Amino acid sequence: MIKSINHIGIAVKNLDESIELYKTLFQLSDIHKESVVNQKVNIASFKIGEVIIELTEAMDESSPIHKFIEKRGEGIHHIAFESDAIENDLSRLKDSNINLINETPKDGAHNMLIAFLHPKSTGGVLMELCQEKGE
Numbered sequence: 001m002i003k004s005i006n007h008i009g010i011a012v013k014n015l016d017e018s019i020e021l022y023k024t025l026f027q028l029s030d031i032h033k034e035s036v037v038n039q040k041v042n043i044a045s046f047k048i049g050e051v052i053i054e055l056t057e058a059m060d061e062s063s064p065i066h067k068f069i070e071k072r073g074e075g076i077h078h079i080a081f082e083s084d085a086i087e088n089d090l091s092r093l094k095d096s097n098i099n100l101i102n103e104t105p106k107d108g109a110h111n112m113l114i115a116f117l118h119p120k121s122t123g124g125v126l127m128e129l130c131q132e133k134g135e
Helices: 015-026 064-072 086-095
Strands: 002-012 032-036 041-048 051-058 075-083 106-108 112-117 127-132
Touching: 002 015, 002 064, 002 127, 015 041, 015 051, 051 064, 064 075, 086 112, 086 127
Parallel strands: 002 051, 075 127
Antiparallel strands: 002 075, 032 041, 041 051, 106 112, 112 127
């Protein structure tokens, strides 16, 4: 079942410059950095209240983030919702005619399994489901 918003993904051209901006905006000192090779992204993340903000930079020109920025520019890329049964949620959504980008979960940042829903089925919003591994 989908439980809550987990994070908001923001596509950025330069992760280090964006980290400095967000440090200034929110007076941050604790920022997590990670590379997710199978998604071709470098991320930096931090919490504001209960929601994680995930700054996402392309590793190279073949990354979906690079393609997104080329087409739309920097900005909000996706909203991620936490699930306690991601495979069940994907199956339920597929049965409800929601187009899935990922029919099976993949490894993501923060030791999570992730899967994206196609924005053509979700009112133009790219949505991600995520579940902690081991749940």
